[in-house]
Structure formats: C-alpha cells, structure tokens
Amino acid sequence: MTHTSVADLLAGKHQVGEQVTVKGWIRTRRDSKAGISFLAVHDGSCFNPIQAVVPNKLNNYDNEILRLTAGCSVAITGNLVESQGKGQSFEIQADEVTVIGWVENPDSYPMAAKRHSIEYLREYAHLRPRTNVIGAITRVRNCLSQALHRFFHEQGFYWISTPIITASDCEGAGEMFRVSTLDFANLPRTENGAVDFSDDFFGKEAFLTVSGQLNVETYACALSKVYTFGPTFRAENSNTSRHLAEFWMVEPEIAFANLDDAAELAEKMLKYVFKAVLDERRDDMEFFAQRIQKDAITRLESFISQDFAQVDYTDAIDILIQSGRKFEYPVQWGIDMSSEHERYLAEEHFKSPVVVKNYPKDIKAFYMRMNEDGNTVAAMDVLAPGIGEIIGGSQREERLDVLDARLSEMNLNQEDYSWYRDLRRYGTVPHSGFGLGFDRLVTYVTGMQNIRDVIPFPRAPRLADY
Amino acid sequence: MTHTSVADLLAGKHQVGEQVTVKGWIRTRRDSKAGISFLAVHDGSCFNPIQAVVPNKLNNYDNEILRLTAGCSVAITGNLVESQGKGQSFEIQADEVTVIGWVENPDSYPMAAKRHSIEYLREYAHLRPRTNVIGAITRVRNCLSQALHRFFHEQGFYWISTPIITASDCEGAGEMFRVSTLDFANLPRTENGAVDFSDDFFGKEAFLTVSGQLNVETYACALSKVYTFGPTFRAENSNTSRHLAEFWMVEPEIAFANLDDAAELAEKMLKYVFKAVLDERRDDMEFFAQRIQKDAITRLESFISQDFAQVDYTDAIDILIQSGRKFEYPVQWGIDMSSEHERYLAEEHFKSPVVVKNYPKDIKAFYMRMNEDGNTVAAMDVLAPGIGEIIGGSQREERLDVLDARLSEMNLNQEDYSWYRDLRRYGTVPHSGFGLGFDRLVTYVTGMQNIRDVIPFPRAPRLADY
Numbered sequence: 001m002t003h004t005s006v007a008d009l010l011a012g013k014h015q016v017g018e019q020v021t022v023k024g025w026i027r028t029r030r031d032s033k034a035g036i037s038f039l040a041v042h043d044g045s046c047f048n049p050i051q052a053v054v055p056n057k058l059n060n061y062d063n064e065i066l067r068l069t070a071g072c073s074v075a076i077t078g079n080l081v082e083s084q085g086k087g088q089s090f091e092i093q094a095d096e097v098t099v100i101g102w103v104e105n106p107d108s109y110p111m112a113a114k115r116h117s118i119e120y121l122r123e124y125a126h127l128r129p130r131t132n133v134i135g136a137i138t139r140v141r142n143c144l145s146q147a148l149h150r151f152f153h154e155q156g157f158y159w160i161s162t163p164i165i166t167a168s169d170c171e172g173a174g175e176m177f178r179v180s181t182l183d184f185a186n187l188p189r190t191e192n193g194a195v196d197f198s199d200d201f202f203g204k205e206a207f208l209t210v211s212g213q214l215n216v217e218t219y220a221c222a223l224s225k226v227y228t229f230g231p232t233f234r235a236e237n238s239n240t241s242r243h244l245a246e247f248w249m250v251e252p253e254i255a256f257a258n259l260d261d262a263a264e265l266a267e268k269m270l271k272y273v274f275k276a277v278l279d280e281r282r283d284d285m286e287f288f289a290q291r292i293q294k295d296a297i298t299r300l301e302s303f304i305s306q307d308f309a310q311v312d313y314t315d316a317i318d319i320l321i322q323s324g325r326k327f328e329y330p331v332q333w334g335i336d337m338s339s340e341h342e343r344y345l346a347e348e349h350f351k352s353p354v355v356v357k358n359y360p361k362d363i364k365a366f367y368m369r370m371n372e373d374g375n376t377v378a379a380m381d382v383l384a385p386g387i388g389e390i391i392g393g394s395q396r397e398e399r400l401d402v403l404d405a406r407l408s409e410m411n412l413n414q415e416d417y418s419w420y421r422d423l424r425r426y427g428t429v430p431h432s433g434f435g436l437g438f439d440r441l442v443t444y445v446t447g448m449q450n451i452r453d454v455i456p457f458p459r460a461p462r463l464a465d466y
Numbered sequence: 467m468t469h470t471s472v473a474d475l476l477a478g479k480h481q482v483g484e485q486v487t488v489k490g491w492i493r494t495r496r497d498s499k500a501g502i503s504f505l506a507v508h509d510g511s512c513f514n515p516i517q518a519v520v521p522n523k524l525n526n527y528d529n530e531i532l533r534l535t536a537g538c539s540v541a542i543t544g545n546l547v548e549s550q551g552k553g554q555s556f557e558i559q560a561d562e563v564t565v566i567g568w569v570e571n572p573d574s575y576p577m578a579a580k581r582h583s584i585e586y587l588r589e590y591a592h593l594r595p596r597t598n599v600i601g602a603i604t605r606v607r608n609c610l611s612q613a614l615h616r617f618f619h620e621q622g623f624y625w626i627s628t629p630i631i632t633a634s635d636c637e638g639a640g641e642m643f644r645v646s647t648l649d650f651a652n653l654p655r656t657e658n659g660a661v662d663f664s665d666d667f668f669g670k671e672a673f674l675t676v677s678g679q680l681n682v683e684t685y686a687c688a689l690s691k692v693y694t695f696g697p698t699f700r701a702e703n704s705n706t707s708r709h710l711a712e713f714w715m716v717e718p719e720i721a722f723a724n725l726d727d728a729a730e731l732a733e734k735m736l737k738y739v740f741k742a743v744l745d746e747r748r749d750d751m752e753f754f755a756q757r758i759q760k761d762a763i764t765r766l767e768s769f770i771s772q773d774f775a776q777v778d779y780t781d782a783i784d785i786l787i788q789s790g791r792k793f794e795y796p797v798q799w800g801i802d803m804s805s806e807h808e809r810y811l812a813e814e815h816f817k818s819p820v821v822v823k824n825y826p827k828d829i830k831a832f833y834m835r836m837n838e839d840g841n842t843v844a845a846m847d848v849l850a851p852g853i854g855e856i857i858g859g860s861q862r863e864e865r866l867d868v869l870d871a872r873l874s875e876m877n878l879n880q881e882d883y884s885w886y887r888d889l890r891r892y893g894t895v896p897h898s899g900f901g902l903g904f905d906r907l908v909t910y911v912t913g914m915q916n917i918r919d920v921i922p923f924p925r926a927p928r929l930a931d932y
Contacts, residue, residue: 003722005622005690023722024690025893043721044689045622073893075722100722101864101894109892126885127892129688138689142624149615156471156511158608163923164630164697165643165712167930177631177645177667179674181701184644184653184661195650201643201701201711202930208645215923215932222595223510223604224471224490230697231630235647235667245667246631255509256469256489256541256566398567419592419932426575426593427491427539428567457629457681464633464668466681466885 003075007045010089014080020092021077022050023100025130028113029068037065039097041076044135047283051083051091052076064099069106070113071130074099118453125457125466133291136284137454140277141442147276148229148250148438151269157225157252162212164231167204168416175235176207177245208233212251213433214367214420217396220253220431221423227252229438237461241450244439246459253433259369259378259395262432263355266382266391267308269436270353274300277445293447299386300445309354311345313376316356319349336363342381342388353384366406367420368394369430380434387444393434400424469541473511475556480546487543488516488558489566491596494579495534503531505563507542510601513749517549517557518542530565535572536579537596540565584919591923591932599757602750603920606743607908613742614695614716614904617735623691623718628678630697633670634882641701642673643711674699679717679899680833680886683862686719686897687889693718695904703927707916710905712925719899725835725844725861728898729821732848732857733774735902736819740766743911759913765852766911775820777811779842782822785815802829808847808854819850832872833886834860835896846900853910859900866890 003021004014014020024043031037035056042049054065054076068074078094085091103109110124111131121128128134152159165179181201182188188196197205212228219226228251235245252269254261277285278300288296311319320331320341329338337356346354358371359379368377378395397403403424407414414421442454452458457466469487470480480486490509497503501522506515520531520542534540544560551557569575576590577597587594594600618625631645647667648654654662663671678694685692694717701711718735720727743751744766754762777785786797786807795804803822812820824837825845834843844861863869869890873880880887908920918924923932 007622023895025688044624045691071893073895100896101890101892103893104891111892126684126888127688129685135689138624138626138685141627142619145625146615146619149612153608153612156473158510158604159611160604160922161607161697161714163712163925163930163932165699165925165930166932168932175647177647178650179643179645180650181641181643182650184646184648187650187653201703201927202925203928204930206930218592218932219595219604219922222491222593223601225511231627233631237667246629248627422592424567425570426567426577427537427569429489429539430566456626456685459629459631459668461667462669464629464631464670464672466629466632466634466684 005045006041006043006048006050009050009080009092010046010048012089016080016082016090018080019077020080021075022052022092023075024049024073026068026070026072026074028070031066037061039065039068039074039076039094041074042135044129044138047132047136047139047287048088051085051088052078052094052097053091054094054097058094058097060097060099065097068099069103069109071103071106071109071111072099073101118450122452129456132287134453136287137442137446137448138456139284140281140446141454143277143281144273144441144445145229145438147273148269150276151272152227152252155225157227158219158223160212160216160219160226160228161230162209162215162228164209165202165206166209167202167206174210176210177233177235179206179208210234211249211435213253213435216251216253216433217420217423217431220255220433221427221429224255225252239461241452242440242443244451244455244458244460247451247455248438250436250438251433253431255429255431257395257432258430259357259380259393259432262393262395262434263308263310263357263380263382266355266380266393266434266436267353270382270390271304273441274304274445278304288446296445296447303353303384306352308382309350309352311350311354311356313356313359316345320344323349334360334362339388342383343385346383346388347385351385353382356381356383364394366410366412367396367403369397370402370406378432382434384444387440390440390444391434391436393432395430395432398424398428398430400428471511472507472509472514472516475516475546475558476512476514476554478555482546482548482556484546485543486546486558487541488518489541490515490539492534492536492538492540494536497532503527505534505540505542505560507540508601510595510604513598513602513605513753514554517551517554518544518560518563519557520560520563524560524563526563526565531563534565535569535575537569537572537575537577538565539567584916588918595922598753600919602753603908603912603914604922605750606747606912607920609743609747610739610907610911611695611904613739614735616742617738618693618718621691623693624685624689626678626682626685626692626694627696628675628681628694630675631668631672632675633668633672640676642676643699643701645672645674676700677715677717677901679719679901682717682719682899683886683889683897686721686899687893687895690721691718705927707918708906708909710917710921710924710926713917713921714904716902716904717899719897721895721897723861723898724896725823725846725859725898728859728861728900729774729776729823729846729848732821732846732859732900732902733819736848736856737770739907740770740911744770754913762911762913769819769850772818774848775816775818777816777820777822779822779825782811786810789815800826800828805854808849809851812849812854813851817851819848822847822849830860832876832878833862833869835863836868836872844898848900850910853906856906856910857900857902859898861896861898864890864894864896866894
C-alpha cells in the first residue's frame with residue numbers, strides 16, 4: 001500500500017514538504033469565501049483527523065469537492081505542511097482529491113455530522129465505529145488487550161485457550177446457554193420420553209462456558225504461570241448497564257502461589273495496563289476526559305500512583321458498621337457486599353483501590369481454599385474507586401480431603417469433578433488466580449456508563465443483532 | 467513470590483554461587499551409589515528441567531527424597547553451580563528439598579515417566595500438559611499467539627472482538643450450532659405448531675459464529691486496519707485429524723486494499739510469526755525436530771527465506787494438467803482444488819509457499835470481488851509445502867450494484883444483508899482480508915499429525931470432555 005496513515009502524519013513520521021497520500025473518510029467540509037475548502041479526513045488510526053486544504057483550481061472542485069459530505073471516502077495527495085491552525089501539527093496542501101465512495105442520500109446518512117446520543121448510536125452498531133466516541137473506545141479496548149497480553153508475556157505466563165463449549169454444567173458460576181444441533185422441530189426421545197441427548201453433536205448435553213478457571217488450573221499445574229483471555233457467557237435475564245450475555249474474561253492462574261501473590265499480580269497488572277493506556281492513547285483519553293468523564297485521566301494516574309489498601313473482610317464489615325452511614329442493604333458479618341458497600345470502602349474510607357480478603361465460606365465457591373478459622377476462605381475482591389468490584393479471585397483448595405469435604409457439604413458430586421480432583425491427587429500445589437471482566441475494565445477506563453457501548457456487537461436478553 | 471523459574475536459571479539470569487529456590491515437579495530421579503540423588507525438576511517455564519543434586523546428608527533423604535517419583539511437586543533451595551553434565555548449563559546443589567505434593571499410588575499415575583502414545587495422552591487432557599510434548603506445544607502455541615498480536619499491533623491494526631453468538635444464519639461458511647435457553651422438555655409452540663423462538667433468550671434463533679469477517683468489515687470501514695482473534699465453530703460431522711468443532715481464527719481486514727495487499731500482508735505475517743518461534747522457542751522446536759518431524763526447524767527457516775510464488779488459478783490449473791501427474795481427483799478449470807493439487811503446486815512445482823489468486827466465482831462466496839472477466843473473483847489461497855492451504859482470503863465486493871447482483875444470483879435475500887450493504891451505500895472503499903486457522907498454524911509449526919493435540923481441550927463430534 002502506498003498511502004500513509006493519519007496517525008503517522010500527525011505524529012511527524014513524515015517530513016514537511018514530502019508528497020503524501022492519505023485515504024480515509026470525510027468528517028467535515030468547510031468552504032472559505034476565497035475558494036478554498038478544508039476537509040477533515042479520518043481513517044481511524046488515531047483520534048484526530050488530518051486537515052486537507054483544497055484549492056478551487058482542482059479539476060473536480062466544483063462538481064465533486066463541493067459535494068463532499070460526512071462519510072464520503074477519499075484519497076488525497078499533496079504536500080505535507082506545518083499547520084497554521086490551532087491544535088493541529090500538520091496538514092496537507094492537496095494537489096489531488098479522488099472520491100472513492102459517495103454517501104447515498106447524505107441527509108439520511110445515519111452518521112451525518114452532528115451530535116448523536118449514545119442510545120441512537122447503539123441502533124447502528126455497524127456504522128457507529130465511524131464516530132469519535134466509538135473509534136476512541138475501540139482503540140482503548142485494543143490498547144488494553146495488547147497491554148494485557150504483553151504484561152503476561154513479560155511475566156512469563158502462557159496463554160491457554162480453554163474451551164468455549166463445555167459438557168460440564170458443574171461450573172456453578174451462573175446460568176448457561178445450551179449448545180445443540182438437534183432438530184428442535186423433531187427432538188429425539190428416549191423410551192421414557194425425555195430428550196435423547198445421545199443423538200446430539202457431542203453425544204450429551206453441552207453448554208457455553210461461564211469461566212475457564214477450572215480448565216486452566218490443569219495447565220497451571222504443569223506450566224506454573226498461565227492465563228486465559230476469551231469469551232464467556234451468562235444466560236441471565238439481566239437487562240442492566242453492567243451485564244452482557246457474552247463478554248471477555250482474563251483469568252490468570254499461578255502455581256506455587258497464595259492469595260497474597262494473586263493480589264500482588266492483580267495490582268501489578270492493573271497498573272501496567274492503565275499506564276499503557278495513558279502512554280499510548282493520550283488522544284482518546286483526552287476525548288473521554290472532555291466529553292465523557294472529567295476525571296478519566298486523573299483517576300487512572302491516581303490509581304497507578306497509589307499502593308492498594310488491603311483489608312480482611314471481617315475488618316471491612318467493622319468499618320462499614322462503624323461508619324455510621326445508612327446503607328440501603330444492612331451490614332452484618334456474612335453478607336455478600338453490595339456495590340454501595342464496596343464503593344464506600346474504596347471511595348470514602350480507603351480513598352484508593354482496596355483488596356478485600358478472606359470472605360465467609362458460605363458466600364463463595366467450593367474451590368476456594370478453606371482458612372484455618374473454618375469460617376472463611378482465601379478469596380479476594382479488588383474494589384476500585386468509581387466502579388466497585390473489578391476483580392475477583394482466590395487461592396484454590398489444593399488439599400484433596402478438604403476439597404472433598406467442601407464438595408459434599410455443598411451437595412456436589414465427586415464424580416463430576418474427577419479430573420479436577422486428580423490435580424490434587426498427583427503432585428498438588430498451592431495455586432491462586434483471579435478473573436477480570438475485560439469489558440468492565442474498558443467501561444472503567446473510558447468512563448462509559450453502559451457496557452453495551454464498549455463491545456462491538458453487544459449480546460443481552462432479546463439482543464443479538466448483526 | 468520468592469522462587470525462580472527454571473527458564474531464568476537455565477538462561478543464566480542468576481549468578482553462579484547464588485542461593486536460589488525453584489519450585490516444580492519431578493520428571494525423573496536417579497540415585498548414585500555414592501549416596502547422591504539427581505532430581506530433574508520442571509516447572510513448564512521452558513522445555514528443559516533443571517537438575518538438582520541432592521546429598522544424602524539431608525534430613526529427609528531416606529524417608530522422602532528416595533521416595534520421590536515423577537509428578538511429585540517440590541521446592542528446592544540450594545546453590546546455583548555450573549553443571550558438569552552434558553547438555554545442561556547450570557544445576558542446583560540442594561541444601562533443602564521440601565515435598566509439596568506426593569503422587570497418590572505412583573504405579574498407577576497416568577503420566578508416569580515412560581513414553582506414552584499421543585492417543586493415550588489424549589485420554590488425559592487434564593494431565594497431559596505435564597508431558598514434554600504437550601508442554602512444548604503449549605509454549606509454541608502461546609508464542610504464535612503473542613507474535614500475531616504483536617505483529618498486528620506494530621502494523622497499526624486494532625483487535626476487534628466480533629460476536630460469538632450470532633442471530634444471522636446467513637454467514638454461509640458451514641453448519642452452525644444452535645444456542646438456546648429454551649426448555650427442551652417443554653418447547654413453546656406457535657399457533658401452527660412450530661417452535662416459538664420469540665420466547666428464547668435472544669427473542670429469535672441464535673447460533674455460534676462460523677467467522678467474524680462480515681462483522682469485522684464494519685470496523686475496517688472505519689478504523690482501516692483491524693483483525694479478529696477468537697473462537698469460531700463448525701457443526702460438521704467431520705471426524706478427521708484436521709477438523710475441530712471449535713477452533714481459533716485470525717481474520718485481518720484492511721480498508722483501501724486490494725487482493726495483492728492482502729497477499730503481501732499474509733506473507734509478512736507468516737514470516738514474522740515463524741521467525742518469532744525460531745527466535746523465542748528454540749528449545750521446543752529442537753524437541754519437535756528430534757521427536758516429531760525431522761525438518762520442523764529447517765522448513766520454517768526455508769519458509770522465511772523464500773519469496774512467496776504467485777500464480778493465477780487459471781495458470782495453476784494448466785500447471786496441474788501439464789504436470790503429467792495422475793491425480794486422484796481429475797483436474798479441470800472450475801474445480802475446487804483438493805489437497806493433492808495444492809501440495810503438488812507448493813511442494814513439487816514451486817517448491818515454496820504459493821499464493822493462488824482469482825478463483826472461479828462459482829466455487830467462492832458471495833462477498834468476493836468480481837473480476838473484470840465476469841468468471842473469476844479476487845480470491846486467494848496461500849498454500850504451504852507440507853500442509854497445503856493455510857490461509858484463505860479475498861478482496862471484498864465494494865460495489866453495491868455488483869454485490870446485489872451476486873446476492874440475487876445466489877438466491878440470497880438482500881434484507882438479510884442490509885447492514886452489510888450499508889457499508890457499500892455510505893463511503894464504500896475497496897477492502898480485503900483473509901482468515902488463518904490458528905490451530906492449523908500450530909499443527910504446521912509443531913509438525914503434529916492431529917489438530918486435537920495442539921488445542922488444550924479439543925471439541926469434535928461426540929467429544930466435549932472436561
């Protein structure tokens with residue numbers, strides 16, 4: 001390809017005076033009385049468009065340039081010059097403007113150049129990437145994902161692709177979607193009338209995974225430091241701004257590690273990726289700070305510069321009780337904290353990210369390691385100011401006898417977990433990990449209010465368009 | 467964490483004479499008559515284990531060290547010394563060996579220290595990562611995925627997470643899995659007796675995606691250079707060594723790009739990731755060359771050093787006809803080449819990777835760009851010696867009228883593609899892309915014969931264990 005990205009041009013990677021070609025879409029056109037048009041051209045490579053200054057001496061000035069509207073695609077060749085305008089470094093003195101694609105009926109173009117509500121944009125998920133806000137989210141989302149992979153790579157972790165389709169409905173983290181190739185109009189039946197899943201594709205019932213954790217533990221118990229980064233699913237009927245039926249999760253798992261090691265990893269990881277966004281996507285973050293959330297940049301800076309606070313669940317409950325604050329949900333030992341409690345701790349009490357550790361066993365999963373007190377397990381949540389819980393994790397129960405006791409206490413069937421139990425029968429090791437909802441992370445960083453705006457094509461109850 | 471990885475120790479990142487602690491699993495134990503035991507300890511951080519030399523003066527020598535078997539987990543502290551042994555750089559003179567986890571009944575431990583067949587290992591997908599071969603595959607798989615993300619990042623691409631669940635069954639690339647939360651035992655019916663999907667989770671029929679391409683085109687038409695890297699699905703009843711029901715795909719898509727640009731990108735990308743594997747995973751590649759496929763390293767080296775050949779489909783057919791070779795499937799213009807044809811071209815005729823371009827329109831998808839001859843489309847396949855097709859791609863039809871003509875020619879419904887058509891109505895641009903089956907890439911690089919061995923938990927007909 002012989003053209004140059006807007007990002008490279010604006011970053012000064014080309015010499016002033018050089019002949020350059022840029023290809024992109026018109027954001028705005030402004031015509032001066034002096035017979036010059038100013039085209040703002042974006043190609044998504046960075047937040048800002050580049051300005052092309054088009055003189056009326058061009059052959060197609062009257063019949064094409066003056067008809068250009070938002071969304072038209074063009075190729076522009078000309079001289080790169082320093083810009084006289086405010087806020088831009090370089091611009092192009094156009095020698096040639098070729099129209100590649102017109103906008104059919106500009107008046108009804110859904111992304112016409114005006115301010116659209118975020119709800120309106122959601123109706124046009126295939127065109128909204130052309131807007132400033134979705135473009136910026138996309139670049140930040142990419143930056144976070146790249147930084148996560150880079151972080152784990154530098155720390156010696158291996159990426160494991162755990163299965164999406166699972167035949168075990170024993171993960172217990174939430175409602176599951178069924179996956180099937182049976183003919184619904186004509187379901188095969190067993191003799192006693194039940195649906196005969198032995199005819200289904202996998203020869204038994206199959207579902208979409210809710211977490212890769214149990215699977216990835218098998219790799220942690222062999223390669224020591226591993227992580228997943230892939231889609232997970234919840235078939236819950238939650239039509240909220242914080243839930244998706246399909247979302248991406250990051251789940252690191254480390255062998256020879258206790259809960260404190262997991263907390264330390266979580267802190268390092270979050271700081272690393274926030275720093276990457278501040279370093280690499282300043283342009284987009286400035287937009288978020290201007291238009292979406294005033295402290296978008298400063299709160300990441302403050303997140304990075306602070307040590308995480310650490311507090312035991314039991315002490316956290318005391319803090320909440322002694323706060324004198326009237327909470328909607330009453331506080332007592334044993335509760336599953338709600339968002340108001342979490343945010344009070346992070347925003348008002350500690351005024352920093354805080355790791356809450358050692359939760360009551362009765363509100364946590366079977367695989368979390370039992371503490372010596374017999375009442376709590378080695379679980380942790382990372383709470384961040386402005387969002388509440390952002391990470392949940394635990395040390396896993398590596399002692400077979402304790403694990404088995406927990407399984408039977410919770411009426412779970414040992415045989416369903418035979419391979420999971422094998423990890424404890426053969427060279428068991430202390431190990432720990434956590435889960436980070438990637439889309440929630442993007443929500444937090446961008447300051448967007450609704451998680452449906454930070455993923456390209458959101459899936460939720462009654463929503464599976466495109 | 468206060469211990470050190472085997473990889474760091476063997477790579478010389480610690481000083482000789484330093485006191486170090488390593489944690490891992492026993493691969494082998496050998497006892498000398500002089501009262502010294504040699505433990506090979508691996509932690510998955512690299513191919514080789516580190517040797518710990520354990521003197522019988524340790525307190526637990528008789529009752530623990532001499533009972534250690536393959537798979538036991540240990541922590542070993544001692545002095546790092548240069549190794550006298552052949553083929554290893556450093557070893558540990560152990561001062562302390564702590565047994566963390568025993569192996570229950572070592573004689574029946576499924577991964578006991580002997581050579582297991584790859585088919586046997588497949589029965590123990592949760593324990594096989596502890597073996598040399600699956601460990602090596604896992605590290606190479608990770609290296610390839612890291613290198614792919616890095617390559618696209620360096621080239622200015624943005625990663626897009628296209629949806630896994632899709633309500634459009636119009637992708638046409640293969641049989642799909644249905645996703646549902648309906649109660650199979652009691653399906654809701656419409657008045658005329660059909661299954662009533664309006665009660666299903668998404669309010670309509672939903673499936674697992676077979677490709678993110680159509681979706682990611684919407685982002686290419688806004689951010690110019692994008693790619694997907696995620697799971698895709700085929701509900702085909704193919705029980706072969708080359709097919710999975712669930713596999714990972716990489717799909718770059720570039721705006722303002724023609725078929726040659728896509729071919730150039732494919733060549734650069736493959737060479738980049740192969741070079742990364744040779745640079746970063748020499749240890750594992752040497753194992754593959756020794757045990758799995760003799761030319762595992764040399765064929766990657768040769769792949770990198772050659773320019774890809776380029777040939778038109780029509781010329782390729784002539785070459786096959788004139789070869790005098792008797793093929794199982796007869797050759798004539800219009801056929802969908804089979805593996806024997808592809809391998810003849812790459813391995814015997816060109817003796818290099820080859821890009822075959824401009825296929826007959828009748829064997830290709832509706833979205834591929836019609837060439838001027840009216841008979842062929844701007845499609846390409848990249849064929850590699852030793853495997854055949856590794857990449858398939860095309861320039862996309864960006865002209866609305868031509869696209870619509872193709873849709874009706876193929877009896878496809880315009881309305882099903884309304885959002886896809888919008889990309890052509892509003893600022894359309896030439897754009898191109900391709901798909902790379904990630905698991906096939908891992909198969910190719912490692913020389914493994916069966917794709918089920920290069921993904922942690924393979925899914926295939928009647929196979930969804932773990």
